[in-house]
Amino acid sequence: MGYSNRQEADKTVVEIDEARLDASQATPFRDYMTDLISQGQRDLVLDLSQVDFMDSSGLGAIVGALKELNGDGSIQLAGPQKSVNDLFDLTCMDKIFTIHSSVNDALSGGIQ
Amino acid sequence: MDVLIVEDARDQLHLLSAIVRKLGHKVHQAMDGLEALSILEAEPEIRIVVSDWMMPNMDGIALCESIRNGRFDRYIYFILLTGQTDHDALVRGLSVGADDFLHKPVDYKELEVRLKGGGRVVALEQSLEQKNMELSQALLTVEKDLESAASTQEALLAQPAVINGVGFEWHFQPSKILGGDMFGYHAVDDEHVMFYQLDVAGHGIPSALFSFALNNLLMDADGRTSMLREELSKPPWYRVLAPHEVVAKLNQRFQASADSMLYFTMIYGVVHTPSGRVTMTHAGHPATFWVRPQTGDIQMLADSGVPVGMMPNMSWETREIQLKPGDRLFMYSDGMTECESPGEEQFGEPRLQELLHESRELPMTEMIEQVWKELCAWRGQSSFDDDMTCLVLEYQGGK
Numbered sequence: 001m002g003y004s005n006r007q008e009a010d011k012t013v014v015e016i017d018e019a020r021l022d023a024s025q026a027t028p029f030r031d032y033m034t035d036l037i038s039q040g041q042r043d044l045v046l047d048l049s050q051v052d053f054m055d056s057s058g059l060g061a062i063v064g065a066l067k068e069l070n071g072d073g074s075i076q077l078a079g080p081q082k083s084v085n086d087l088f089d090l091t092c093m094d095k096i097f098t099i100h101s102s103v104n105d106a107l108s109g110g111i112q
Numbered sequence: 113m114d115v116l117i118v119e120d121a122r123d124q125l126h127l128l129s130a131i132v133r134k135l136g137h138k139v140h141q142a143m144d145g146l147e148a149l150s151i152l153e154a155e156p157e158i159r160i161v162v163s164d165w166m167m168p169n170m171d172g173i174a175l176c177e178s179i180r181n182g183r184f185d186r187y188i189y190f191i192l193l194t195g196q197t198d199h200d201a202l203v204r205g206l207s208v209g210a211d212d213f214l215h216k217p218v219d220y221k222e223l224e225v226r227l228k229g230g231g232r233v234v235a236l237e238q239s240l241e242q243k244n245m246e247l248s249q250a251l252l253t254v255e256k257d258l259e260s261a262a263s264t265q266e267a268l269l270a271q272p273a274v275i276n277g278v279g280f281e282w283h284f285q286p287s288k289i290l291g292g293d294m295f296g297y298h299a300v301d302d303e304h305v306m307f308y309q310l311d312v313a314g315h316g317i318p319s320a321l322f323s324f325a326l327n328n329l330l331m332d333a334d335g336r337t338s339m340l341r342e343e344l345s346k347p348p349w350y351r352v353l354a355p356h357e358v359v360a361k362l363n364q365r366f367q368a369s370a371d372s373m374l375y376f377t378m379i380y381g382v383v384h385t386p387s388g389r390v391t392m393t394h395a396g397h398p399a400t401f402w403v404r405p406q407t408g409d410i411q412m413l414a415d416s417g418v419p420v421g422m423m424p425n426m427s428w429e430t431r432e433i434q435l436k437p438g439d440r441l442f443m444y445s446d447g448m449t450e451c452e453s454p455g456e457e458q459f460g461e462p463r464l465q466e467l468l469h470e471s472r473e474l475p476m477t478e479m480i481e482q483v484w485k486e487l488c489a490w491r492g493q494s495s496f497d498d499d500m501t502c503l504v505l506e507y508q509g510g511k
Binding site: 023026055056057059060061063064065067068089090091092093095096 | 311314370371375396397398414
């Protein structure tokens with residue numbers, strides 16, 4: 001459970017070890033991201049492969065982190081499961097984020 | 113401090129009383145457990161009891177038990193008097209909730225420190241009681257506020273109606289915590305009826321207040337101030353804005369801050385009443401089901417779009433469909449399809465579509481009742497984690 005990060009290919013890979021990114025996780029997740037951003041991490045890749053449910057609060061938390069970067073940096077989304085991908089499709093998240101099928105793709109610059 | 117001494121031997125009672133009084137306490141006296149209980153009831157100031165074990169009528173153990181069974185709303189510190197080697201009394205006393213013990217004959221110094229210890233516990237209990245009371249009162253205020261906010265939300269909802277030959281029915285089930293679902297419809301002019309449904313992200317007061325504000329704005333039908341029309345310099349002096357234009361205007365007006373992330377998903381649409389032509393925009397909101405009873409066909413209008421208020425300078429698309437008399441549009445919030453069964457399985461879109469197919473020939477009200485009944489059965493309990501809304505529009509041939 002929880003969040004961890006590692007440096008890889010000049011990017012910060014944030015691993016989300018939570019099955020649900022919902023209202024109960026929105027604040028801890030945002031706090032974790034705020035910490036990373038205030039430490040100067042700018043190019044972030046979110047590994048979503050463990051998340052099997054995301055709601056509007058979870059989505060808001062991810063977009064909130066992007067807003068916090070204020071144009072100085074990027075957040076890429078990687079490895080969404082089907083239900084999360086459906087939410088991204090419904091809300092056109094590809095207009096806001098680059099979405100990759102896996103963390104490896106994100107690190108090598110591939111697009112889903 | 114007020115101390116009650118319970119002792120059936122008169123000489124012992126007097127001796128103990130004299131000592132406790134000398135230590136600066138106010139003394140109350142009882143000769144057995146029953147008398148002690150009635151004194152404790154009459155004198156709410158008493159917070160410490162020093163009681164003998166063996167007594168007629170009600171002994172010390174039964175007295176302690178009786179105090180601990182919740183008949184008093186204050187904590188009473190209980191010191192049991194026991195014989196020097198009375199191991200059994202100690203075990204039984206502890207098991208019924210005695211706080212401390214004193215061996216007989218009572219040592220003056222020991223009694224003093226035991227009473228001091230009791231005083232500390234009672235003071236702690238008192239400050240806890242005070243905090244508890246303050247918390248309960250604060251909670252009560254919050255709950256009342258939430259209730260009144262929920263009834264405000266309900267009062268804002270448009271009533272089922274037929275407007276210029278377009279019928280509207282709905283069901284709205286607020287979650288146990290206030291949510292951010294809202295919807296409405298009204299005539300924009302003689303030929304156009306607007307409808308909308310929205311769901312503000314998150315729960316609670318911020319989401320609900322935001323949905324109230326949005327409702328005020330969208331339900332403003334006044335030609336001069338309405339954000340749904342644009343003034344023109346030549347006849348007919350205005351035009352009804354296309355749905356994607358209204359959504360884009362809302363998006364520019366309400367940009368969520370990184371902290372609050374109050375954004376919303378929505379459907380906004382306009383019915384051209386003489387023709388049955390509908391233009392509509394989905395902004396991250398679940399698909400609309402287009403139910404056509406004549407052909408038995410149900411089509412999902414699964415348009416995607418960015419939610420409103422998330423990012424500035426986004427664009428949306430307007431879809432156009434042609435309704436025939438009797439055609440319906442079924443719109444819903446995600447609370448409905450994400451409604452979980454006791455086994456944590458979501459209700460889901462396919463089940464909803466199936467239900468709409470089965471109930472396609474029923475009148476709108478009964479169609480909604482049917483869906484609602486199935487959802488309640490699916491949920492298996494009467495409280496819901498999220499607001500659930502469905503809004504049904506039926507084209508009844510214009511006016």
